[in-house]
Amino acid sequence: MKTKTLRPDKVNVITLGCSKNLVDSENLITQLQANDYAVAHDSNDAANIVIVNTCGFIDLAKEESVNTILDYADRKSRGEIERLYVTGCLSQRYKDNLEAEIPEVDAYFGTMELPGLLARLEADYKHDLIGERFITTPEHYAYLKISEGCNRTCSFCAIPLMRGDHVSRPIEELVRQAENFARNGVKELILIAQELTYYGLDLYKRRMLPTLLEALAAVEGIAWIRLHYAYPSKFPRDIFDVMAQQPKVCNYLDIPLQHGSNAVLQRMRRQVTRAETTDLIEHARLVVPGIAIRTTFLVGYPGETEEEFEEMCDFVREMRFERLGVFQYSHEEDTRAFEVADDVPAEVKADRANRLMAIQQEISYDLNQERVGEVVPVLIDRKDGATYVGRTPYDSPDVDNEVHIAATTAYLRVGDLVTARIVSATEYDLLAELIVD
Numbered sequence: 001m002k003t004k005t006l007r008p009d010k011v012n013v014i015t016l017g018c019s020k021n022l023v024d025s026e027n028l029i030t031q032l033q034a035n036d037y038a039v040a041h042d043s044n045d046a047a048n049i050v051i052v053n054t055c056g057f058i059d060l061a062k063e064e065s066v067n068t069i070l071d072y073a074d075r076k077s078r079g080e081i082e083r084l085y086v087t088g089c090l091s092q093r094y095k096d097n098l099e100a101e102i103p104e105v106d107a108y109f110g111t112m113e114l115p116g117l118l119a120r121l122e123a124d125y126k127h128d129l130i131g132e133r134f135i136t137t138p139e140h141y142a143y144l145k146i147s148e149g150c151n152r153t154c155s156f157c158a159i160p161l162m163r164g165d166h167v168s169r170p171i172e173e174l175v176r177q178a179e180n181f182a183r184n185g186v187k188e189l190i191l192i193a194q195e196l197t198y199y200g201l202d203l204y205k206r207r208m209l210p211t212l213l214e215a216l217a218a219v220e221g222i223a224w225i226r227l228h229y230a231y232p233s234k235f236p237r238d239i240f241d242v243m244a245q246q247p248k249v250c251n252y253l254d255i256p257l258q259h260g261s262n263a264v265l266q267r268m269r270r271q272v273t274r275a276e277t278t279d280l281i282e283h284a285r286l287v288v289p290g291i292a293i294r295t296t297f298l299v300g301y302p303g304e305t306e307e308e309f310e311e312m313c314d315f316v317r318e319m320r321f322e323r324l325g326v327f328q329y330s331h332e333e334d335t336r337a338f339e340v341a342d343d344v345p346a347e348v349k350a351d352r353a354n355r356l357m358a359i360q361q362e363i364s365y366d367l368n369q370e371r372v373g374e375v376v377p378v379l380i381d382r383k384d385g386a387t388y389v390g391r392t393p394y395d396s397p398d399v400d401n402e403v404h405i406a407a408t409t410a411y412l413r414v415g416d417l418v419t420a421r422i423v424s425a426t427e428y429d430l431l432a433e434l435i436v437d
Helices: 019-034 059-077 089-101 114-120 159-163 171-183 209-217 238-245 262-267 274-287 306-319 346-370
Strands: 010-015 038-041 049-054 083-088 141-145 188-192 224-227 249-254 292-299 323-328 375-384 387-391 402-406 417-425 429-434
Touching: 010 019, 019 038, 019 049, 019 083, 019 114, 019 141, 019 188, 049 059, 049 089, 059 083, 059 089, 083 089, 083 114, 089 159, 141 171, 171 209, 209 224, 209 238, 238 249, 238 274, 262 306, 274 292, 274 306, 292 306, 292 346, 306 346, 323 346, 346 417, 375 402, 402 417
Parallel strands: 010 038, 010 049, 049 083, 141 188, 188 224, 224 249, 249 292, 292 323, 402 429
Antiparallel strands: 375 387, 375 417, 387 402, 417 429
16 A cells, blocks of 8 residues: 655744734645645744744734744754744735845745645645545634635725725535534634624625534534624624524624714724714614623724713723723724825823723723522633633633633543533632532
């Protein structure tokens, strides 16, 4: 019998940025492995080829990407690696500048140039792998990217410049991938896109996220389906009906709202008002009692006054979001906001971010205290010393509450779905005791 021979080269794929970038890296790794490459992800082990998948979202992300490229370029100059390639959002947006400034890189590729990158590595793009994907996350959960690109016109956002227009993936293809995941032990699907609620408009001429959710819920072995990155304007409210009726769809929604001042929302070109957003959140909580709303806000947008910032603070106090993150405005070339002055000083942006998070910290503490005594399902993510660490259906990996269960009470495995009672809580973590049948 003929044995499979790996190429002598080893590739290390470095991923920077968001979960959507991570999916791109996983697709790249899948293709390379199918072409007989030995591949590692974010590894410290020796590899002669390095591919850096960059992020270009905001200044801090761009800085991290550039520093990472420079680090590997230096390693190449010292002979520690032989070849260096760069792909992803930063490369898509600043390819010409990067080629001029960091010529040590063998080649730069954009976000949609996977076949070209593979060809540079003398690897074939295998179309029959669509629906299959190596995952870098713990094997019990995986990100499922349902579309690429974005048609929204937010004035501060450079994502359409790097990812292009919205393109939905067919339902049949997504179901096939979910089935493959389930066969390999995945229990939780985290649906991601630049904008979830736009799903289907290009392919089916109507918003099809509720239909997709029903199709994915029918996949045997999948226990949780989680929604990330929705948009409040023209939100398809039948999503909440599916969430209320379908037990596999977590009572959880990640919906970046960006601001609480109508004037700033208008300048941001968000196509929604504070009152419309309030009505949407109230409707969600009416149809899906106990739903966890995760959102993000942007402080320091050009022209943001102290009064407008206070409007946002009041909005957060009023809505009492279960989860909240804050970004400081980053002045991005070629966006509409770049046409006006970035006139909020950096120290003011930082102060406002800290003040807004202090408000949310109090809210998070109060909401978590209300959960003490609650009995919840917990998906075990890892073991830290004498503690199992997991999440409830109301919590997403890396950004939300974690549940801590003493490892002395029972033997659990990563990926187990158990039942526990919350016995105490802090602002961002829950302590629970295992309920054994």
